[in-house]
Amino acid sequence: QVQLVESGGGLVQPGGSLRLACAASGFTFSSAAMSWHRQAPGKERELVASINPTGGITNYVDSVKGRFTISRDNAKNTVYLQMNSLKPEDTAVYYCRRFPYWGQGTQVTVSS
Numbered sequence: 001q002v003q004l005v006e007s008g009g010g011l012v013q014p015g016g017s018l019r020l021a022c023a024a025s026g027f028t029f030s031s032a033a034m035s036w037h038r039q040a041p042g043k044e045r046e047l048v049a050s051i052n053p054t055g056g057i058t059n060y061v062d063s064v065k066g067r068f069t070i071s072r073d074n075a076k077n078t079v080y081l082q083m084n085s086l087k088p089e090d091t092a093v094y095y096c097r098r099f100p101y102w103g104q105g106t107q108v109t110v111s112s
Contacts, residue, residue: 002026002101009094009106012086016110020081022096022103030074033099036081038092038108045095049081064090086110 008020020036035050049060049070058070069082079096088110096103 002098004096004098004101004103006094006096006103006106009108011109011111013112014087014110016086017082017084018086018108020083020094020096020106020108022079022081024077024079024096024098027098029077034070034072034079035097035099036070036079037095037097038090039095039105040089040092043092048094051079083108 003025005023006020008018010018012018031053033050033052036048037045038048039045047061048064049058049068051058051070051072055072060068067083067085070079072079081094083090091108091110093105093107095105
């Protein structure tokens with residue numbers, strides 16, 4: 001069955017960086033578009049970034065453009081989200097998605 005396992009979340013100070021990873025299994029990863037989403041307390045889940053199967057096309061929500069980078073390693077069945085210049089408003093649970101499946105999420109907290 002499809003499994004998506006996120007890792008790399010944690011507590012970081014404003015301006016800091018984190019790298020999230022999502023290990024995928026149960027499907028042909030190299031043929032699948034992947035995405036990262038986040039949900040802050042009291043807010044709806046939103047799409048943060050997406051990447052096509054080859055990694056050649058990426059898209060970002062405006063609020064993270066220039067700070068976050070989505071990438072993938074098809075040999076390792078893993079998609080990454082490099083997050084730099086983190087802000088308190090980036091605090092959320094971050095989810096990996098391969099439609100229509102979701103990972104369990106990893107908490108990212110940006111606070112001093």
